[in-house]
Amino acid sequence: MNKSYFLTPLAVAVLALQGYAETPTADNSGKNARDASGETLTPMDQSNDPADLKITAETRKMVVDDDSLSSLAKNVKIITVKGGAVTLRGPVESAAEKATIAKHAKMAGATSVTDQLEVKKD
Numbered sequence: 001m002n003k004s005y006f007l008t009p010l011a012v013a014v015l016a017l018q019g020y021a022e023t024p025t026a027d028n029s030g031k032n033a034r035d036a037s038g039e040t041l042t043p044m045d046q047s048n049d050p051a052d053l054k055i056t057a058e059t060r061k062m063v064v065d066d067d068s069l070s071s072l073a074k075n076v077k078i079i080t081v082k083g084g085a086v087t088l089r090g091p092v093e094s095a096a097e098k099a100t101i102a103k104h105a106k107m108a109g110a111t112s113v114t115d116q117l118e119v120k121k122d
Contacts (some may be wrong), residue, residue, distance in 0.1 A: 004087040040116070041079045041087045051078040051109075057088065058108035063101055076117060085109035091120045 046056065059078050063069060076090035086105045092098050098117045105113045 002116060004071070040089070041114075043077055043079055045081060046079050047082045049082060049092070050098065052082060052084060055084055055086060055105070055109045056080040059101075059105045059110070062104040066100065069100060069112065072120065073101060076101060079112070084109060085114070086110040087114040087116060089116045090118070092117050093120055095119055103116055 006032075017090050059080075061110070063078070064074050064081070066074075069116050070093045073092045076088055076092065079087045079089070081087070086108075088101055088105060092101065098115060098119065101117060102115050
């Protein structure tokens, strides 16, 4: 038997593991700690006031219906607190998407917009 036949699968496995080891792991620990600290708004802070719910719903509808936005942008968090103050959180593909989503929130009636959207880095 040819010994290289037995080494080939081993070499492939080593190369695959080497590539796996270089792949960064998904780690949201920092963001999770930030959210748990109470320093930032989360969806649990959403106001149940009918006017605030309407702003959130209208903003979401405009974002989802906007064909210029990526699927990433369509999944941002829209949080409206008492008085119509909207906070936007989550990743987007570009600065243009950030601006578009903030514009939609204002069009929906937000009294103020806190833009915490993060442009995704490649």
